[in-house]
Amino acid sequence: MESKNKETESDNEGCVETYEPDTHFEPVVSLPLIDPVTLEEDESTLLKFRAKLYRYDSGETPAMWKERGTGDVKILLHNIKKTARIVMRRDKTLKICANHFITSDMKLCKPSTNKKKNWWIWTAATDFADEIAKSEIFAIKFSNEENANLWKEKFIEAQEILQEESTFNKENEKNSSSSESFDENSPVKKRLEKESTEVSESLDKLKLSK
Numbered sequence: 001m002e003s004k005n006k007e008t009e010s011d012n013e014g015c016v017e018t019y020e021p022d023t024h025f026e027p028v029v030s031l032p033l034i035d036p037v038t039l040e041e042d043e044s045t046l047l048k049f050r051a052k053l054y055r056y057d058s059g060e061t062p063a064m065w066k067e068r069g070t071g072d073v074k075i076l077l078h079n080i081k082k083t084a085r086i087v088m089r090r091d092k093t094l095k096i097c098a099n100h101f102i103t104s105d106m107k108l109c110k111p112s113t114n115k116k117k118n119w120w121i122w123t124a125a126t127d128f129a130d131e132i133a134k135s136e137i138f139a140i141k142f143s144n145e146e147n148a149n150l151w152k153e154k155f156i157e158a159q160e161i162l163q164e165e166s167t168f169n170k171e172n173e174k175n176s177s178s179s180e181s182f183d184e185n186s187p188v189k190k191r192l193e194k195e196s197t198e199v200s201e202s203l204d205k206l207k208l209s210k
Helices: 002-014 145-185 187-209
Strands: 043-057 064-078 084-090 096-101 119-127 134-142
Touching: 043 084, 043 145, 064 096, 064 134, 064 145, 084 145, 096 119, 119 145, 134 145
Parallel strands: none
Antiparallel strands: 043 064, 043 134, 064 084, 084 096, 119 134
């Protein structure tokens, strides 16, 4: 009898159903989906690599290199203004650790040691990463020498685009100033003014003859 009871208990244990509550709560406040704004919507990405960034802290004694962050660094070209800038955000937090324009006078330099072939150093006159414009000396480390060389190529390409845009604007300004000087002093304008005066005088004479 006891064995039958044990068998019944074991059968009942095998048939126990687990209870899973199906509870649904409607949100108190419904928030619309919003696309994040990065201020990069009007820019094209010339290059994007993962790297580690350092800044030279001259305020320390002695001055030293300090890690700025690790993440994706990009060279961006504005589609309309044709300006180029470097933007880098830290991993996970996406906080900006570099944000400055590329200028024609900026130069990429290699570290003094030949062992660091995947590094570049440059100076940014005005970096806005901390929302305050300040001069910074940056050093960036890529995963390999190939990526470092590609970075230099795109960096120079951005500078060439800036140079072309600057030359184009100067030519437009020159043509505009030439056009203004032509309007003021051109022989054609003087001839037209003289002819207009002569026509006016002839009309006056015609009226007087009547």
